[in-house]
Amino acid sequence: MRVLGVDPGLTRCGLGVVDGSAGRARMIAVGVVRTPSDAEPGERLAYLETQLGEWLRRFSPDVVAVERVFADANVASVMTTAHATAIALLTAHKHGVPIVFHTPTEVKAAVTGSGRAEKAQVTTMVTKILRLDEPPRPADAADALALAICHAWRGSAAARVAALTPGGMP
Template sequence: MRVLGVDPGLTRCGLGVVDGRPGRAVMVAVGVVRTPSGGDPGERLVFLERELDAWLARFEPEVVAVERVFADTNITTVMTTAHATAIALLTATKRGIPVVFHTPTEVKAAVTGSGRADKSQVTAMVTRILGLDVAPRPADAADALALAICHAWRGAAEARLAALAARVPR
């Protein structure tokens, strides 16, 4: 299963593509889309859309895994993250690619075994799981790869269970 992980952000949006199945994952690509924080918000969103569309065209993922927006006390950050999330959802949906959401806790638990892991632990495990010589930087890139790994492992298992359940006579 090829998964594009998206760690949404308007200033920095992490992207990571992984080919994986439960217990196994290989990195295909990783990067960060950056937009100038002082730029026009609409232009920044258009730029993000173009970049995401290019990644979708180039890597042809079967699914896009996006981090679920976490509402904290900084409303401005939540709103710009939500805008970037909407661009990922829109861009993938226009291409007929399903979008799934995972919470930070789910992602941390999938790659580290603990939903309370910190960013350095997530980065270390992503590096180890993917057999990388160098840790992906910045953290947005590592988080995007973690999202892709999480879905490749958990999503594939959930899909198999759903397929089995569909075969059971009622």
């Protein structure tokens, strides 16, 4: 299964492509789309859409895994993240690629074994799982890879269960 992980953000949107199945993962690509904070919001969103479209065409993922927006006290930050998330959803839909969401806790648990892991622990485990020579930077890139790994592992396991269960998943 090929998964494009998207760690949505308007200033920095992490992207990571992983080929994987339960217990196995191989990095195909990693990067960050950056938009200038002084540009018009519509211009930034259009640029993000163009870049995501290029990744979808170039890497042909089976699914796009997006981090579910986490609402905290910083409403402005949540809104720009939600805008970037909407662009990821729209772009994947336009390319006919299914979208799945994972919470930060799910992703941390999948790659580290603990839903309360710190960012540094996630980056360390992503580096080990993918057998990378050095950690992906910035953290948005590592988070995107972690999302892709999480879905490759969990999604392939869910598909195996569905195949064994008459009529699909219960």
